[in-house]
Amino acid sequence: MNTTRLVVIAVALFLGLIVLSNSLYVVDMTQQVVITQFGKPIGSAVADPGLKIKVPFVQKVNAFDKRILEWDGSPRQVPTRDKRYIWVDTFARWRIVDPLKFMQSVTDENGAHARLDDVIDAITRDLLTSHDLIEVVRNTDRTMEIFELDVPREATAEIMVGRLGITREVLERAQEQMPRYGIELIDVQIKRVNYVEEVRQKVYERMISERQRIAERYRSEGQGQSAEIRGQKEKELQRITSEAYRVAEELKGNADADAAAIYAAAFGRDPEFYSFLRTLESYKTTLDSESTIILTTDSDYFRLLKDMK
Amino acid sequence: MKYDPEMMVNSKRAPKLPELNRGTLQWVAIAVLAIILLSTTFYSVATDEVGVVKRMGAYTRTVQSGLHLKLPFAIEKVHKVRVKYVFKEEFGFATERPGVRTVYRRGDFSAESLMLTGDLNAAVVEWIVQYRISDPVQYLFKVRGVPETLRDIAEASMRQIVGDRSVTEVLTVGRREVADEAQLVMQKILDEYETGIQIETVNLKDVNPPDPVKPSFNEVNEAKQEKERLINEAWSEYNKAVPAAEGEAERVIRDAEGYALARVNRSQGDAERFVAVWREYSKARDITKRRLYLETMTEILPLIPDKFIVDPELKNLIPLLQLDGKGGGE
Numbered sequence: 001m002n003t004t005r006l007v008v009i010a011v012a013l014f015l016g017l018i019v020l021s022n023s024l025y026v027v028d029m030t031q032q033v034v035i036t037q038f039g040k041p042i043g044s045a046v047a048d049p050g051l052k053i054k055v056p057f058v059q060k061v062n063a064f065d066k067r068i069l070e071w072d073g074s075p076r077q078v079p080t081r082d083k084r085y086i087w088v089d090t091f092a093r094w095r096i097v098d099p100l101k102f103m104q105s106v107t108d109e110n111g112a113h114a115r116l117d118d119v120i121d122a123i124t125r126d127l128l129t130s131h132d133l134i135e136v137v138r139n140t141d142r143t144m145e146i147f148e149l150d151v152p153r154e155a156t157a158e159i160m161v162g163r164l165g166i167t168r169e170v171l172e173r174a175q176e177q178m179p180r181y182g183i184e185l186i187d188v189q190i191k192r193v194n195y196v197e198e199v200r201q202k203v204y205e206r207m208i209s210e211r212q213r214i215a216e217r218y219r220s221e222g223q224g225q226s227a228e229i230r231g232q233k234e235k236e237l238q239r240i241t242s243e244a245y246r247v248a249e250e251l252k253g254n255a256d257a258d259a260a261a262i263y264a265a266a267f268g269r270d271p272e273f274y275s276f277l278r279t280l281e282s283y284k285t286t287l288d289s290e291s292t293i294i295l296t297t298d299s300d301y302f303r304l305l306k307d308m309k
Numbered sequence: 310m311k312y313d314p315e316m317m318v319n320s321k322r323a324p325k326l327p328e329l330n331r332g333t334l335q336w337v338a339i340a341v342l343a344i345i346l347l348s349t350t351f352y353s354v355a356t357d358e359v360g361v362v363k364r365m366g367a368y369t370r371t372v373q374s375g376l377h378l379k380l381p382f383a384i385e386k387v388h389k390v391r392v393k394y395v396f397k398e399e400f401g402f403a404t405e406r407p408g409v410r411t412v413y414r415r416g417d418f419s420a421e422s423l424m425l426t427g428d429l430n431a432a433v434v435e436w437i438v439q440y441r442i443s444d445p446v447q448y449l450f451k452v453r454g455v456p457e458t459l460r461d462i463a464e465a466s467m468r469q470i471v472g473d474r475s476v477t478e479v480l481t482v483g484r485r486e487v488a489d490e491a492q493l494v495m496q497k498i499l500d501e502y503e504t505g506i507q508i509e510t511v512n513l514k515d516v517n518p519p520d521p522v523k524p525s526f527n528e529v530n531e532a533k534q535e536k537e538r539l540i541n542e543a544w545s546e547y548n549k550a551v552p553a554a555e556g557e558a559e560r561v562i563r564d565a566e567g568y569a570l571a572r573v574n575r576s577q578g579d580a581e582r583f584v585a586v587w588r589e590y591s592k593a594r595d596i597t598k599r600r601l602y603l604e605t606m607t608e609i610l611p612l613i614p615d616k617f618i619v620d621p622e623l624k625n626l627i628p629l630l631q632l633d634g635k636g637g638g639e
Contacts, residue, residue, distance in 0.1 A: 222536030
């Protein structure tokens, strides 16, 4: 008898526990919950965390994440307006704001991802094909420091929209389609943009030839400047020597003039005597052992040989 | 010993055994319950962590490191978050084993690191992002997959910044600036998402031109150095030649000064000598003149080997001289 009562109590307790556990549920901080009864949603979604009560067995808990969720687009090849083929990889962040609608329209996150794929990829493609590549790459009109010779013209083009402008527009347009899925798009970003392989090779070739031209310019700049310095050196040398020559000649000339004045002052006293003296003096240097002298007996010196007067 | 199946059966049906077990089982059950209760009540939080406590799914409190109590079982749950640890994410490369000689994983990370610059060139940028969890509650409850989100944002931001710079800027002068701006942009997006993450640093580790283009970049460096070399050589030539020329110029000028001095001195000497002679001459003009003449003749005539003294009437003197053989070697 005792045992039967114990068993009955145990079974009742067990059943009670099952019922209790089925009528209580926990909503986590990261969750929001929709209660359905035979698949039909009951009441509004439960978003505040805590311990909640529902009708056991009949009602079902459908939990959805409340946090910001990830979406990562697969890389896609897209032509830009200026006919450049690029790989674009986008990502987005989104959130389930209306779990009821979300559950009805896309069932779960996988469904949502499929919708996001469709919507974001299509809009991104639309926008990219209607913008030049440079608008996707650049963001502002910031003037870049470019000492390159052969920059593609569009690199200096005016930026009308810019990368952020494009992503903002993708976000806005995609967001328009989101409410019907109970989704809020928080952000869309272009993660990667890259040339497709063939274009990349061409870009590399261009970069190489650009670099070679820069190298060439450095070399010729070096040669030019060194020639300039050499020229400057020649000029300086000419200046220095010629200035020295001028100063020296001036000094010498002045000295010559002084000497001439001194001579003139002295010899001016008796020019005839000077020429006599100077002539005699010059005989001593002009006549030597190599000379031959022919003198007539008329000369002052040998006059006596002929005629003693 | 004799085999007795009866004994075996009897010992199996030991009548007092269930009673004994019941008491023990009770104690065991109580002990197990107590252990579970205690182990789910006490928890410790390490020094670089905080504990975030949820009660029935709802956030209640954040506790610092140490030993703490909570409501048992699953009523309260603790998430431990390493708030003091600095996490690191690597882009464009991956460390396999850090150490004195860090080992990097081989592989192609170009998808991550290859980016377009504002002049539509390409650069390979490798960088790291270091971050801390500054708001553990946001970190746990606001965004799912925070590290992945951080990586996505980091890539988008870095490309946004690099996309606004020329390849030359990215490779050389703008490196610090690129890192700083990327950090700002990243932090802003992370805050908008409420990730609860604070970026400590963004560091550009390596910025290179793509491999196929590298040699030509090196060529530019070489050319730059060659330019410097040519200029330096020219200057060193200049610096050698110009001072030498200046010295030479100085010498020429000093020479001229010497000449001038000598010239004036000589002329004065000559003049004084003339004046002295002239003074004597003016005292006895005729005799002095004759004396000077005769003295000179006496002095010079012995020096001259060939002397011809002829009568003024003599004609055809020249043939006579030629016969002598002097002056006509042939």
